[in-house]
Amino acid sequence: MLFNEIVGHSKQLRIIRKLAEQGRFPQSSLFVGPEGVGKRTVAEELFSYLTKNKLNVRTYGVESPLTIKEVREISEWLFTKPGKDEMKAVIIDRADEMRGEAANALLKTLEEPPGYAFLCLIGKNEEAVIPTIRSRCRIFRFGPLSESNVIYILERKGIKPNEKAVRVSRGSVGTAIEILESPVVERLEEFFKLLKSPNKLKLVTSYSEKFSKLSREEALLFLNSLEVLVFEKSGNPKWEEAINRARNFLKFYGKPQSVIEWLILEILSI
The missing domain is CATH 1.20.272 (Zinc Finger, Delta Prime; domain 3)
Structure with a gap:
């Protein structure tokens, strides 16, 4: 079952799962919410399911915001038609940190994506994503995880939780790990x-x-x-x-x- 191993975000996942299973998930989407709560994990599992091929899913912006060079690379890859009945997907993290030049270049791809392609943008601050990009995306909002969920995920990763680290993590597994390290x-x-x-x-x-x-x-x-x-x-x-x-x-x-x-x-x- 899609998202069977993902902890938390039950409402959001229920909506996304239904859209995906019915073949109605939008081509352009924006996942927003606190850092380290699993937005990119959800996107990666979702698009592996929709494309039925992990090799047809590419992720950008994990270490630093998208550049104009990467936007051109994305566009060239997306518009290269895949095999028969195949789909492609691009996940772009730190979308709220993109510079204007890269954001404007990406806008052209968002306006007219090929019919076999998905683009998913991820960010912490919805308002920091330029309005013209926001308006072209279906927005899915993720909240912080509960402390019990943070503890459960840490333990599942083999990391011993610290009560104070969990408290100050603001419901973010990523932040809790950074604090513990x-x-x-x-x-x-x-x-x-x-x-x-x-x-x-x-x-x-x-x-x-x-x-x-x-x-x-x-x-x-x-x-x-x-x-x-x-x-x-x-x-x-x-x-x-x-x-x-x-x-x-x-x-x-x-x-x-x-x-x-x-x-x-x-x-x-x-």
Whole structure:
């Protein structure tokens, strides 16, 4: 049965399965929702089913957004007619991160896809996908997974769940795995211990130095996780504002160590 092994998203999968089994799944679709909840997994299984041949399914944009060169490659491949009664499918991840040139070039393919072809775009932010592309796609919205589903999927992958990592993952298996593969949980525990210490100001420098070995991505993961815990513990809007500012500093020009040191001093002054 289609999607038999996929966990969560029961409503969305029921609709998609019905359309697929009735031969009515749209040629152009957009899967949107949080990162790491299984959108691409659903798309890959769906189009393997519809094309009946995994070799006729190609995926782009997994590591970085689609480029104009890749759009031309997609167009050339899609418009090369397959064998008799065969179908083709292209899955494009990070569709919400495409630059204008690539998005506009892809639009031409979306407007008049060959009758044997499917295009499925995937993204986190529906509004970030240009309106002319959105309007040509049937949109399927995916939500976060439950904590129990995240734990089940981690265990099925042979990964030992951590209660705090699951809590701060916001229902994303991908995020939970990234957290478990990083020192984020340990840094979070040390952070709250520091705040309770009578010598907190003396500990700021030594604590923030630990972030000198973290990448910006890991530091951003720490800030996102901290935001979840702060909301759970107090919901203090000033803390949340400080975390947002730290996130912006980190994205544009800040080094992880400097940003975390600034954040702690800012929080201590609240």
